Amino acid sequence: MSDYLTYVWRPITGGRHAFPVAATKSPPESTVDAYCGAQTEASQLHNRSEVDWIREPSCKECWRILAKKPS
Numbered sequence: 001m002s003d004y005l006t007y008v009w010r011p012i013t014g015g016r017h018a019f020p021v022a023a024t025k026s027p028p029e030s031t032v033d034a035y036c037g038a039q040t041e042a043s044q045l046h047n048r049s050e051v052d053w054i055r056e057p058s059c060k061e062c063w064r065i066l067a068k069k070p071s
């Protein structure tokens with residue numbers, strides 16, 4: 001089972017976090033959880049600007065969790 005397209009990175013306030021792909025299909029007003037436990041409104045996963053990508057550092061906790069996921 002491949003991890004291809006099972007998660008996406010999104011720059012939200014506080015950093016670039018990894019979210020399950022299913023989170024991007026959640027209703028805009030619902031709350032979604034990053035792998036590290038950070039929560040945001042689902043609408044925040046869409047329409048991020050290039051500045052957001054540049055400004056927000058990658059979340060180390062999301063990296064750590066995804067690196068340990070069995071492939």
Ligand SMILES: [Zn+2]
Pocket residue numbers: 016017018034035036037038059060061062
């Ligand atoms: Zn995170």
